[in-house]
């Protein structure tokens with residue numbers, strides 16, 4: 214068996230993509246023009262019923278198939294909104310938001326992510342700046358570039374691509390990013406404010422923010438729900454749990470030392486999986502009707518793909534979609550939302566510094 218393979222038995226009944234797209238478009242486009250809390254349509258309602266069932270499980274037929282939460286589609290909507298705001302701002306006050314990306318080393322995946330971020334900036338009219346430093350750079354050199362971007366008024370957001378080479382102290386480098394330009398939301402002051410009642414961070418980390426945005430845009434209520442976050446990293450799991458808590462969910466966090474991960478996860482109405490273990494969450498871990506947000510991006514061997522590998526999530530999609538009421542795919546789920554949130558945070562930063570409403 215290939216590492217990370219989960220179910221190869223009965224093929225699940227997927228919604229045809231064309232129908233799904235149409236469905237999602239019908240729901241989401243309408244909702245965008247309304248305040249978030251009053252997004253009400255019969256389609257939203259019927260979807261919500263599915264999600265709410267989670268707290269009162271009903272038997273699910275073997276043919277059951279979860280709704281696909283289409284992150285690619287929603288991220289496109291958000292990018293269109295950002296593009297419209299960027300051009301409105303440019304016309305009104307002549308300011309174009311700018312994002313600086315700092316890449317250190319030669320990791321291929323990091324280089325791809327940075328290239329994608331650059332393309333995404335271009336697509337919405339945000340200026341992008343990039344510095345690429347060699348693997349053996351000194352920490353002070355990285356900090357010097359960050360300081361330059363901190364002082365540059367045409368830069369409104371700074372992102373230091375992670376992971377950094379192992380000889381570098383990630384903490385001191387991230388601390389060097391001005392909190393006003395911390396569009397990744399990784400500065401301890403931003404995270405601290407996220408954790409405190411009545412305090413507002415300047416920026417919320419992009420991936421967790423993207424997860425919550427997907428739940429909102431699909432009309433899935435969070436308040437009072439039991440949510441389990443699998444993973445407690447500083448960049449995904451921990452801020453995801455804090456955000457869910459701010460949305461009035463009751464949270465459990467599962468990590469590598471958790472003894473009864475499956476049992477705890479099976480209690481959840483909402484699962485956010487951010488582990489980095491291909492297909493770890495199996496069908497048996499999921500309460501019928503639960504909503505699943507799969508953050509994991511794991512390359513697994515695939516001789517059928519021209520790249521020699523394919524990307525899979527932390528959740529066994531084929532099994533999960535027979536039990537859950539809704540699920541994000543990998544790819545095409547949380548990943549594109551992360552980039553959309555980065556663009557949105559950069560726009561917010563530029564608006565804030567220029568006091569542009």
Ligand SMILES: NC(=O)C1=CN([C@@H]2O[C@H](COP(=O)(O)OP(=O)(O)OC[C@H]3O[C@@H](n4cnc5c(N)ncnc54)[C@H](OP(=O)(O)O)[C@@H]3O)[C@@H](O)[C@H]2O)C=CC1
Nearest residue numbers: 420444445446449468469487488489508509510547548551
């Ligand atoms: N879609 C997107 O935009 C993004 C996707 N990712 C992906 O999300 C995944 C997680 O990323 P990241 O948070 O950075 O990863 P980290 O490796 O930093 O954290 C992984 C977390 O999972 C926990 N964990 C590891 N193994 C197990 C296990 N067997 N059971 C329970 N918990 C476990 C770890 O526990 P412990 O703390 O005890 O070590 C840790 O808290 C990766 O696949 C990554 O590629 C990441 C960022 C953005």
Ligand SMILES: Nc1nc(=O)c2c([nH]1)NC[C@@H]1CN(c3ccc(C(=O)N[C@@H](CCC(=O)O)C(=O)O)cc3)C=[N+]21
Nearest residue numbers: 372373374375376397419510544545546548549551552
């Ligand atoms: N400072 C910093 N901020 C980050 O936000 C950050 C980081 N460092 N380091 C690495 C992780 C990972 N990450 C992803 C972003 C987009 C996709 C994405 O768009 N994925 C596509 C697939 C892309 C493909 O096919 O290769 C998808 O899921 O559909 C994935 C992963 C951001 N991260």
